[in-house]
Amino acid sequence: MNRLKNCKVYLGPVIGSILIEEVEGCVFVLASHQIRIHLAKRCDFYLRVRSRPIIEDSNVVRFAPYCLDYGGIEMDLEKAGLSEETGNWGNVDDFKWLRAVQSPNWCVLPENEKVGKVRVEDFESGIEGS
Secondary structure, three states, X not given: OEEEEOOEEEEEEOOOEEEEEEEEOOEEEEEEOEEEEEEEEEEEEEEEEOOOOEEEOOEEEXXXXXXXXXXXXXXXXXXXXXXXXXXXXXXXXXXXXXXXXXXXXXXXXXXXXXXXXXXXXXXXXXXXXX
């Protein structure tokens, strides 16, 4: 995915990897084995990921656990090899910040700013983020 601005992207489990480039002001809800993020600004990422998410040349990006919900999601997560929540959504590697202290380019999304469960059924009825 690249060159998105002020978008919301909700994906069910992906067996491979996801590459995101040149995004700004977006919300991503993603489940994948690997997620690489380049040139992101002011974006929120709700992830379930087997490996540590990687950011590069990004700033003001925030991370939280995957929050998509729909009938059959547990089976889809299992088929994709993502049924176990590893907690890696919060273990972000910033390739432009190779110091031992926390990168200033990303943080964990504050609890009071999270969107909550995103239910696919709510899109069908026109209600988002309930």
